[in-house]
Amino acid sequence: MKVEFTKMHGLGNDFMVINQVTQNIQLNSDQIRRLADRHTGVGFDQLLMVSPPTSPDVDFKYRIFNADGSEVEQCGNGARCFARFVKEKGLTHKEVIPVETNTGKIELKLVGHDLVTVNMGAPILEPQDIPLQAESRQALYKFNVDSDIVELACVSMGNPHGVLQVSNVDTAAVEKLGPKLEAHPRFPNKANIGFCEIVDRRNIRLRVYERGVGETQACGTGACAAAVASIAANLVDNQVNVSLPGGTLQIEWQGENQPVLMTGPATTVYDGIVYL
Ligand SMILES: N[C@@H](CCC[C@H](N)C(=O)O)C(=O)O
Secondary structure, eight states: OEEEEEEEEETTEEEEEEETTTOOOOOOHHHHHHHHOTTTSOOOSEEEEEEOOSSTTOSEEEEEEETTSOEESOOHHHHHHHHHHHHHTTSOOOSEEEEEETTEEEEEEEETTTEEEEEOOOOBOSGGGTTOOOSSOOSSEEEEETTEEEEEEEEESSSEEEEEEOSOGGGOOHHHHHHHHHTOTTOTTOOEEEEEEEEETTEEEEEEEETTTEEESOOHHHHHHHHHHHHHTTSSOSEEEEEETTEEEEEEEOSTTOOEEEEEEOEEEEEEEEEO
16 A cells, blocks of 8 residues: 655654545554554654544544554644644645544644644543543642652643653653553553643743653643643743743643643654555
């Protein structure tokens, strides 16, 4: 099977993007894992499959798959790359693009040369909807890891996140705690785990151990979740810069039931063809 694709990234979080509007391509999880392999495949953190919408109030649908082949609900950096992809490929001429994902509608706005602002919708904070096993909603939840207790703020941006506050992201135990918290029994669907350092009221530093991938250069929904957790705890202002290893995102959240706005770049690397 011949597959035409575009390689893109958002702050180093990299994507293989496949146009299903013009190509009849279906991939199973084994094929996705093979394509994700950085030695023998194309190599990516997530695969984005762009297809026609199933509802009249959006222009496209896109589906997101992690490098391990699992399908996920939402992807912040992927949303920005998706917007740039449909524009560059001439699939739309709009500057504001409504799109359907597996967790509903989001809206993307192209800003200037390479920036995209994504209205990610309101964060989900009720534990049963994250989903998280907990009796009631709390600011911080205690997780047993080996013989330690770790406290996480938990947020869904469509996909589940746990956010751990650390004093220094450079020395945070991302590789040790990340996999244990990602697959912790309190997260029935697993979760992405953010290690978040508050620099000052306008600046956060963040590393994210992503579900189904491992640590990435940047995670858009992770940046939104860290900003929401930090704003809710009144540690930062409503607009905050989130610096990840791959670069910085601007996040705005005005509080409970309000949408999270994420602004950042989306970069096209190359177009390619792979045979499966
Ligand atoms: N890199 C993404 C998140 C991709 C999905 C995530 N790994 C999950 O399993 O939920 C982003 O930029 O948000």
